[in-house]
Amino acid sequence: MELKSRCSRLSAAARMAITVKLLDKPFNPGACVGPFTSAHPGLGAVCSFVGEVRGEDGVEALELLHYDRMTVRGMERLARNAAGRFALMGLIIVHRTGIMLPGEPIVLVSACASHRRAAIDAVDYCMDHLKADSWFWKREKREGNWHWVEPRTADHADLARWSE
Secondary structure (H helix, E strand, O other): OHHHHHHHHHHHHHHOEEEHHHHHHHHHHHHHHHHHHHHOOOOOOOOEEEEEOOOOOEEEEEEEEOOOOHHHHHHHHHHHHHHHOEEEEEEEEEEEEEEEEEOOOEEEEEEEEEOOHHHHHHHHHHHHHHHHHHOOEEEEEEEEEEEOOOOOHHHHHHHHHHHH
């Protein structure tokens, strides 16, 4: 399936307020955000975050493994929680799995709302959960060897602030 058709389906689904996609192929975040924004006339703010594979410290590749049924359900639950917590008009969460190279997008979270604070907070909330409390097993390849990566202490601290 071509990338363009994947993101075209996002634009139709965006009218329903929440869209969650788990992809095993590269995607173009801009091709998803444009139709999403257009599908919500009258919005006052759009906030988007795109996370990419960092090539620093000798990282040659990143791999995200997951259990599909658990991951998709968890991402949908996260999206519903964000939509219920913040005054949103729409929310997209797109996440890659498999092996990715430095510079490739891993995740896109985009929220639209009447006001900026709701959109910004919703994206921050989703990213904190995806980073520290998600359904992925992550490993990095350095010097030809794979190493498992756990969330950092700071990731858990970022997540904890949402429970207050």
